[in-house]
Amino acid sequence: MYQTILKENGLKxxxxxxxxxxxxxKYGHVQIExxxxxxxTLYPTLALGTLYRNINELKEKNIIQEVxxxxxxxxxxxxxxxxxHFTCKECGMIEDIQLDAEPIHSSVTLPKGSSVDxxxxxxxxxxxxxxxx
Amino acid sequence: MYQTILKENGLKxxxxxxxxxxxxxKYGHVQIExxxxxxxTLYPTLALGTLYRNINELKEKNIIQEVxxxxxxxxxxxxxxxxxHFTCKECGMIEDIQLDAEPIHSSVTLPKGSSVDxxxxxxxxxxxxxxxx
DNA sequence: ATAATTGCAAATTTTTTGCAGGTTC
DNA sequence: GAACCTGCAAAAAATTTGCAATTAT
Numbered sequence: 001m002y003q004t005i006l007k008e009n010g011l012k013x014x015x016x017x018x019x020x021x022x023x024x025x026k027y028g029h030v031q032i033e034x035x036x037x038x039x040x041t042l043y044p045t046l047a048l049g050t051l052y053r054n055i056n057e058l059k060e061k062n063i064i065q066e067v068x069x070x071x072x073x074x075x076x077x078x079x080x081x082x083x084x085h086f087t088c089k090e091c092g093m094i095e096d097i098q099l100d101a102e103p104i105h106s107s108v109t110l111p112k113g114s115s116v117d118x119x120x121x122x123x124x125x126x127x128x129x130x131x132x133x
Numbered sequence: 134m135y136q137t138i139l140k141e142n143g144l145k146x147x148x149x150x151x152x153x154x155x156x157x158x159k160y161g162h163v164q165i166e167x168x169x170x171x172x173x174t175l176y177p178t179l180a181l182g183t184l185y186r187n188i189n190e191l192k193e194k195n196i197i198q199e200v201x202x203x204x205x206x207x208x209x210x211x212x213x214x215x216x217x218h219f220t221c222k223e224c225g226m227i228e229d230i231q232l233d234a235e236p237i238h239s240s241v242t243l244p245k246g247s248s249v250d251x252x253x254x255x256x257x258x259x260x261x262x263x264x265x266x
Numbered sequence: 267a268t269a270a271t272t273g274c275a276a277a278t279t280t281t282t283t284g285c286a287g288g289t290t291c
Numbered sequence: 292g293a294a295c296c297t298g299c300a301a302a303a304a305a306t307t308t309g310c311a312a313t314t315a316t
Contacts, residue, residue, distance in 0.1 A: 012290050012295060032280090047298045052281060054296095068201035072192075086243060095244065103236040104254060110219060111228065113261030120255040121237060128246030145270060145315050165305090180273045185306060187271095 009061040016046055020054055021063070021078060029067055029075040029094040069094060069122070084121040090130035097123060142194040149179055153187055154196070154211060162200055162208040162227040202227060202255070217254040223263035230256060 002021045003013045011017065019039050024030055027038075032055065039046050055076065058064040067075045069087045075094060083096045101119040110116065135154045136146045144150065152172050157163055160171075165188065172179050188209065191197040200208045202220045208227060216229045234252040243249065 007291095014289070014296065016297070045298065047300095048280095049282075049299080050297055053283095056282095066201075066205060068199075072199055072207070074205070086247065086249070088247070097241065097243070099237060099241045101237070101254075103240075104232060104234070107236075108230065108232045108256065110230070110256075110258075111261055113264055114219065114221070114258055115264065116219070116256045116258035118257040120257070121234075122253040122255070123241065123243075123249045124251040124253070125243075125247055125249035128244055131246055131248065140316095147271065147315070149272075178273065180275095181305095182274080182307075183272055186308095189307095 005063060009063065011057065011061065016043060016050055017054055017058075019043055019046070020051065020058070024064060024076050025078050028096070029077050031073065031075055035076070067094060070124070084123070086123040086125065086127075088127035088130055089124055090126055090133075093127055095127075097121075138196060142196065144190065144194065149176060149183055150187055150191075152176055152179070153184065153191070157197060157209050158211050161229070162210050164206065164208055168209070200227060203257070217256070219256040219258065219260075221260035221263055222257055223259055223266075226260055228260075230254075 002018055006013045006017060016039075019042055020035070023035055023038050023042075027034070030038075032051065036046075036048055036051050039051070055064070059066070062079055064076050064078050067077055067085060069075070069085070069092070070089070073092070084099050084101070086095045086097045087093065099121060101121055104119060104121075105116060108116070135151055139146045139150060149172075152175055153168070156168055156171050156175075160167070163171075165184065169179075169181055169184055172184070188197070192199070195212055197209050197211050200210055200218060202208070202218075202225070203222070206225070217232050217234070219228045219230045220226065232254060234254055237252055237254075238249060241249070
């Protein structure tokens with residue numbers, strides 16, 4: 001329930017914020033432009049400035065996060081259970097992937113003294129649809 | 134030799150391009166602003182527009198690539214042997230890491246019909262210096 | 267010689283900000 | 292009612308573009 005999450009983070013549960021979060025959720029992974037167009041249909045008065053301000057706040061509070069694919073495209077997703085990503089080089093589709101990164105954690109050699117507490121894996125390839133085009 | 138790499142990709146080996154590449158190489162991972170300031174000292178006439186145009190061309194030709202860390206910072210690096218990255222959450226330092234992603238490749242379950250041909254791993258943690266601050 | 271590239275300036279796009287009025291708790 | 296948020300408009304920052312002059316091959 002986003003209402004709760006927002007309050008827990010000291011943010012007021014405004015219509016705009018709830019709309020932003022539920023749209024991001026709906027898309028799964030979405031770029032800011034698409035997000036703006038989409039929310040604008042629901043809330044024609046939503047200002048782009050408000051969207052940017054909220055995206056930044058929600059990032060700071062770790063309610064959403066960025067996903068970067070392929071040299072420069074930035075998507076947003078809500079933060080949920082830990083997962084990784086698969087993206088199709090043809091169509092750009094992004095999908096959440098469940099995988100165990102522990103083998104990497106335990107086998108990697110780091111500079112002495114450093115420690116790792118999070119691993120993000122990005123898989124690039126071709127999706128079903130594009131493979132069979 | 135960048136002279137050769139550029140020509141192989143149908144690009145002329147201008148002073149500007151060679152300077153851009155050797156500066157990126159020097160830094161390892163660098164943001165466009167730092168890169169501009171740094172090259173500008175060597176070539177005071179280098180136009181920012183030229184830098185952007187070249188960054189884009191070099192990306193298209195796969196001579197350089199972007200590295201994204203921590204919600205929104207973009208760095209550039211030259212493309213060399215396959216590697217992964219470690220970044221320190223405290224100081225933002227980025228380091229190339231050698232690791233074997235094959236265990237992931239062979240254990241991950243993808244949607245039927247999709248295939249993976251590249252895996253990028255990003256490790257987040259704390260570096261030596263910051264750990265012992 | 268010629269085709270590509272640069273610098274410069276202007277245009278465009280993206281993101282941030284100030285503030286008065288409105289909303290949430 | 293107080294603190295927080297929003298919309299709007301303006302400002303700032305980042306990126307792209309057109310073109311005449313220059314440079315690489």
